Amino acid sequence: MILLLASLGVALFYFSWVFKMVADWIHQYPLVKKLPGPKGLPVIGSVMDVIGDTTVPLLFFLDEAKKARARGEQTLTVNIIGRIMTLPLNGAMVKAIVESNDLMAKGKDYDFLSAWVGVDSILITSAEIWKDSRKRLTPMFHYTMLEGYMDTFNKHAHHMVEVLKKERLKGPVDMRNILKGSSLDIIVDTTMGCNFSFLTNPDHPYIHAVDTFTNYVQRHSMEPQMWINWIWFLFYHRECHNALNEMHKLTDEVLKGRANAVKTGDIDLDVKRKPLIDQFLVLEQQGKMSMKLVHFDINGVILGGHDTTSATLTWIFWSLACLPEMQQRCFEEIELIFGGDRDRDCTPEDLKELEYTDRFIKESMRMFAPAPLVQRGLQKDFQLGEAILPRGSDIFMNVFVIHHNEEVYPDNWQFDPDRFLPEEVAKRHPYDYIPFSAGIRNCLGQKFAMQEIKVIVATALRKFSFSTDRDLLDQGFATEVVLKPTNGCNLTVTPR
Numbered sequence: 001m002i003l004l005l006a007s008l009g010v011a012l013f014y015f016s017w018v019f020k021m022v023a024d025w026i027h028q029y030p031l032v033k034k035l036p037g038p039k040g041l042p043v044i045g046s047v048m049d050v051i052g053d054t055t056v057p058l059l060f061f062l063d064e065a066k067k068a069r070a071r072g073e074q075t076l077t078v079n080i081i082g083r084i085m086t087l088p089l090n091g092a093m094v095k096a097i098v099e100s101n102d103l104m105a106k107g108k109d110y111d112f113l114s115a116w117v118g119v120d121s122i123l124i125t126s127a128e129i130w131k132d133s134r135k136r137l138t139p140m141f142h143y144t145m146l147e148g149y150m151d152t153f154n155k156h157a158h159h160m161v162e163v164l165k166k167e168r169l170k171g172p173v174d175m176r177n178i179l180k181g182s183s184l185d186i187i188v189d190t191t192m193g194c195n196f197s198f199l200t201n202p203d204h205p206y207i208h209a210v211d212t213f214t215n216y217v218q219r220h221s222m223e224p225q226m227w228i229n230w231i232w233f234l235f236y237h238r239e240c241h242n243a244l245n246e247m248h249k250l251t252d253e254v255l256k257g258r259a260n261a262v263k264t265g266d267i268d269l270d271v272k273r274k275p276l277i278d279q280f281l282v283l284e285q286q287g288k289m290s291m292k293l294v295h296f297d298i299n300g301v302i303l304g305g306h307d308t309t310s311a312t313l314t315w316i317f318w319s320l321a322c323l324p325e326m327q328q329r330c331f332e333e334i335e336l337i338f339g340g341d342r343d344r345d346c347t348p349e350d351l352k353e354l355e356y357t358d359r360f361i362k363e364s365m366r367m368f369a370p371a372p373l374v375q376r377g378l379q380k381d382f383q384l385g386e387a388i389l390p391r392g393s394d395i396f397m398n399v400f401v402i403h404h405n406e407e408v409y410p411d412n413w414q415f416d417p418d419r420f421l422p423e424e425v426a427k428r429h430p431y432d433y434i435p436f437s438a439g440i441r442n443c444l445g446q447k448f449a450m451q452e453i454k455v456i457v458a459t460a461l462r463k464f465s466f467s468t469d470r471d472l473l474d475q476g477f478a479t480e481v482v483l484k485p486t487n488g489c490n491l492t493v494t495p496r
């Protein structure tokens with residue numbers, strides 16, 4: 001009897017799932033037919049063009065975007081076995097998306113991310129809960145709070161220099177590992193007030209878990225066999241589940257430890273500058289936030305803040321090493337600002353004086369958009385330019401595609417920091433440059449990230465020069481939540 005009921009339940013589940021798919025398709029098909037983009041094969045659409053390793057989809061989207069722009073189109077729609085995704089192709093289209101109150105829900109790939117950060121995390125959650133989360137978190141990124149994080153940025157930047165001094169003696173240094181460890185140390189220190197020294201512990205299971213999980217996020221988005229439950233459970237679930245457990249374990253342990261320390265009086269919540277976790281615990285004590293939400297928001301900030309920053313820094317150091325003359329110019333600017341002092345901490349005033357280095361960082365973030373996959377899910381039909389996008393489909397703001405628009409950035413594969421001179425910036429739509437997304441749900445941590453990045457660059461460049469004999473574009477681009485270089489980032493590090 002139990003078996004019969006269970007079978008009926010499963011059958012009903014699949015029936016309603018198939019019914020919804022068919023109903024969505026009947027609604028979407030006439031609209032999708034009119035949308036510009038590659039039609040691909042019947043039913044399966046363009047799936048064969050995006051299957052492969054995690055470098056394949058980006059090249060496909062870049063190529064199709066180029067063709068679509070040449071035809072004078074402003075959007076590009078792709079069908080991956082019935083999953084419809086529309087890409088905006090310029091800043092004006094991006095504006096229509098990111099400033100619309102009707103487009104607050106995230107796309108389907110975020111469902112997968114929710115296994116890590118929780119459905120109610122600020123990164124993922126829908127409009128109603130999101131407003132409260134945003135209100136709660138915004139003061140924590142106010143500039144007065146950011147100044148309080150400077151000591152932490154400086155401490156970890158100096159630590160990175162010490163590690164580089166030793167690592168360079170062994171030969172070229174894998175800067176991805178160094179920058180990943182350092183960014184993770186910074187975000188864990190600022191959010192949870194503790195130090196696991198990931199930098200000197202590159203084999204820490206948490207680091208591997210994040211890598212494994214983020215690789216699955218991208219693969220799940222593009223490999224339809226993973227959408228079939230039994231295949232997922234048979235072949236992939238275990239590895240992904242273990243990674244998730246590892247990631248949750250760390251936050252759980254710290255959160256419990258911290259909450260206990262508050263109860264026993266070992267941590268004083270009344271101090272002015274405190275890590276995010278303590279700011280949340282104050283709200284929890286005041287009954288304004290549940291412990292579950294504290295967990296979600298901490299994970300959301302860690303996810304939003306570490307892989308993105310380490311990917312950005314990796315591409316910046318890669319660019320510095322490949323472009324020695326520009327690196328020299330950055331170094332000379334930094335030397336001047338610091339009066340030749342190669343040991344002192346960076347101050348917020350120092351960072352404000354960086355002009356050329358600031359442009360160099362921005363150009364690196366244009367060329368190698370560190371967080372290229374921003375999505376919105378359509379809960380009702382939406383008019384974007386001349387196109388009507390059907391409900392149930394996704395908008396896919398591929399930041400890399402926006403940043404490589406040859407109509408806005410001539411010679412777009414040419415690295416040129418002067419694209420960020422004020423007079424050049426004034427010539428383009430503000431949303432033609434969106435490394436931190438834009439509009440209502442833009443990145444809350446962008447000032448935090450820019451400050452951290454500048455402290456790391458200014459501290460490292462005062463001590464070392466970085467070089468490689470490879471070319472800037474001798475790289476593959478894997479989109480695994482963040483943009484990763486597939487040909488490594490092993491650089492020769494030479495003391496000054």
Ligand code: HEM
Binds near residue numbers: 123308312374436
């Ligand atoms: C260079 C580094 C970073 C990049 C490129 C980046 C990029 C982004 C992007 C593209 C989004 C929008 C995501 C979407 O709409 O799907 C976002 C959202 C967010 N980011 Fe960042 N981010 C960076 C660093 C940080 C840091 C350091 C923090 C926190 C310390 C942070 C916290 C957040 C949060 C909380 C959101 C969600 C905002 C909302 O939905 O209201 N980010 N980030």
